[in-house]
Amino acid sequence: MVGTSTLLTACRKSEKEINNVEPRPNRELGxxxxxxxxxxxxxxxxxxxxxxxxxxxxxxxxxxxxxxxxxxxxxxxxxxxxxxxxxxxxxxxxxxxxxxxxxxxxxxxxxxxxxxxxxxxxxxxxxxxxxxxxxxxxxxxxxxxxxxxxxxxxxxxxxxxxxxxxxxxxxxxxxxxxxxxxxxxxxxxxxxxxxxxxxxxxxxxxxxxxxxxxxxxxxxxxxxxxxxxxxxxxxxxxxxxxxxxxxxxxxxxxxxxxxxxxxxxxxxxxxxxxxxxxxxxxxxxxxxxxxxxxxxxxxxxxxxxxxxxxxxxxxxxxxxxxxxxxxxxxxxxxxxxxxxxxxxxxxxxAMKSVPCTACNYCMPCPYGLNIPVIFTYYNNCLSEEMDDEKPEGSSESEFRKARKRWLIGYDRTVPRIRQADHCIGCNHCLSHCPQRIDIPKEMQRIDRFMEQIKQQM
Ligand code: SF4
Ligand code: SF4
Structure with a gap:
């Protein structure tokens, strides 16, 4: 199983590059x-x-x-x-x-x-x-x-x-x-x-x-x-x-x-x-x-x-x-x-990310989906997409490269048989989610998102 921290780096350029804020130097504790x-x-x-x-x-x-x-x-x-x-x-x-x-x-x-x-x-x-x-x-x-x-x-x-x-x-x-x-x-x-x-x-x-x-x-x-x-x-x-x-x-x-x-x-x-x-x-x-x-x-x-x-x-x-x-x-x-x-x-x-807090209460999914990892990966892609709002500097090929990286990262982070398209909508997970996320519906949305990127490629 891939941990959340692993997949954060798999999706994004690098933690350091994006969140390059060091904690306050030599901070005195009161x-x-x-x-x-x-x-x-x-x-x-x-x-x-x-x-x-x-x-x-x-x-x-x-x-x-x-x-x-x-x-x-x-x-x-x-x-x-x-x-x-x-x-x-x-x-x-x-x-x-x-x-x-x-x-x-x-x-x-x-x-x-x-x-x-x-x-x-x-x-x-x-x-x-x-x-x-x-x-x-x-x-x-x-x-x-x-x-x-x-x-x-x-x-x-x-x-x-x-x-x-x-x-x-x-x-x-x-x-x-x-x-x-x-x-x-x-x-x-x-x-x-x-x-x-x-x-x-x-x-x-x-x-x-x-x-x-x-x-x-x-x-x-x-x-x-x-x-x-x-x-x-x-x-x-x-x-x-x-x-x-x-x-x-x-x-x-x-x-x-x-x-x-x-x-x-x-x-x-x-x-x-x-x-x-x-x-x-x-x-x-x-x-x-x-x-x-x-x-x-x-x-x-x-x-x-x-x-x-x-x-x-x-x-x-x-x-x-x-x-x-x-x-x-x-x-x-x-x-x-x-x-x-x-x-x-x-x-x-406005990003419309999935409000998953990665609490894991919905796991295990009887069909093998890694629900919180899929949601976290998707949310990270949305964050990255938000930064692509300024494409004056970013060429079409850079844009395509980024999308390709998402697809590769998705396969590396979530084995194919555990990806969103394998959700059969059994609803087993629904009552366990304290955030009351409509998990099967979100899986469909994520599947469409990934499919769209594949088409664009
Ligand atoms: S609805 Fe989908 S994600 Fe939820 S338990 Fe069933 S197969 Fe797994
Ligand atoms: S129970 Fe809900 S909030 Fe918790 S990991 Fe599953 S989908 Fe995310």
Whole structure:
């Protein structure tokens, strides 16, 4: 299987050439920005360590090498560095890293005093066989055991609003948390001190999000925090990129007016905002010559005052170091910078890329397609196409060469029998996608795109 980072270079000229922004030279680290949880007074680091992309011994993450064990030594080193540099929020789930994340997180964190960090994990009872109260309780107790802790600082109902089994978002939510009495049982656990903050992460059906906030208003259930997707592209364009999604500006405003702290996922939109077409990068560099695309995205996600922490799934020490630097301390986005990012978001949304965050939840495809790799490859081609808007300098033959390179790169990155044209539209993947991407339809679009290029050749 080819990893995302491999295919990025396969499609594009070179990472260095396109995103040739080095992190700030000799940057002095100040204090990590902390935000206060109004419910508990917790002083939470603005950078939260997402434990969903942990490194594995064979290299890369469990996504690329699912049979390889987690590289615990590397995880320990990153956790130690994070704690030493003010990061105190660690977010995991029974579903991450082929089910290995909680154990690895528990091993790394338990080497430190329990009061030096906050543990966040989730009730990830996605599969219908885990919907019973008994199975869900067992999942909860396993989390405590794996994380080597008596209590959880932050517990989330995982992906409220996502469809599951044969149920839509609302049906799956009721089956997972309400009809079985699980949510009431979790409220009891909070009273007993096993959970300090109870919240939910939202994906999918907006009616579920609105209903849960209505329950909060009515005093039926109290939400201490909510995890939402927020970045400068999703702020105004989530629903244009994918009509089934909701703009982050709406989600954030609904939380802010109730004083519910927002925790943030996908600040980089599955890594897409960390790699930018050259034309976008040029504008960013005009504003700040040394800022990386990732730095812009993290500053944007961390600027709203109601944000408690911004999660980043970090695999390598360099990512952790760069992200620590960005928030030590945070330089809030100015009005002028905000205008620039909104302008860039206008351009990026016009690319019509696939809003895949490479989470891998849709895998495996029974017909062997490598769904996230195909989508990432296609998105990278679109980015490159965007830079071809200026063909005064680029001759027809250069243009053809670029297209040929895409075709060759596609075959190298995705074996032919796993390419988009092999999707039979079985819909097996559909209910698993938290971004609610119409995967078979997108496969058809990508197939047409590649066919068109072949015709042009
Ligand atoms: S719809 Fe296509 S991509 Fe999805 S599981 Fe079926 S064959 Fe695979
Ligand atoms: S589940 Fe959706 S977002 Fe995740 S990898 Fe598959 S297509 Fe992409």
């Amino acid at each position: 204090e990590m920005t902390l935000r206060t949880n109004p419910n508990t007074g917790d002083k939470v680091s603005l950078l939260g360590f997402g434990m969903m992309r942990l490194p594995v011994v064979a290299g890369g993450t469990a996504r690329e090498n699912p049979d390889s064990p987690i590289d615990q030594e590397a995880v320990n080193q990153m956790v130690d560095y994070a704690l030493a540099h003010g990061v105190n929020y660690f977010d995991t789930s029974p579903a991450y890293c082929q089910g290995m994340s909680e154990q690895s997180t528990g091993i790394a964190l338990s080497r430190h005093p329990r009061n030096s960090y906050f543990i966040s994990t989730k009730l990830s009872n996605f599969a219908p066989e885990t919907w019973s109260l008994e199975e869900s309780k067992a999942m909860f107790f396993r989390s405590l055991q794996y994380l080597k802790t008596e209590y959880l600082d932050y517990l989330l109902l995982h992906a409220a609003g996502m469809s599951g089994g044969d149920k839509d978002g609302m049906g799956a939510f009721y089956a997972r948390y309400i009809d079985n009495g699980l949510l009431d049982w979790l409220v009891e656990q909070k009273k007993k001190g096993k959970i300090r903050n109870l919240g939910f992460s939202y994906h999918g059906d907006i009616h579920v999000f609105d209903m849960l906030l209505r329950w909060h208003d009515e005093g039926k259930y109290h939400w201490d925090f909510v995890l939402i997707e927020l970045n400068y592209l999703d702020w105004n364009y989530a629903d244009e990129i994918n009509p089934r999604n909701t703009d982050a500006s709406y989600l954030y405003a609904e939380l802010e007016k109730r004083g519910i702290p927002a925790t943030i996922m996908e600040p980089l939109l599955g890594g897409r905002l960390a790699k930018q077409p050259a034309s976008i990068l040029r504008e960013m560099k005009q504003m700040d010559i040394n800022a990386t695309p990732a730095e812009w995205a993290f500053r944007y996600a961390g600027t709203p005052k109601g944000v408690l922490t911004v999660l980043s799934g970090m695999t390598y020490m360099e990512h952790l170091q760069e992200n620590c630097a960005t928030y030590s301390p945070l330089r809030p986005i100015t009005k002028e910078e905000d205008e620039m990012l909104m302008r860039l978001a206008d351009k990026l949304s």
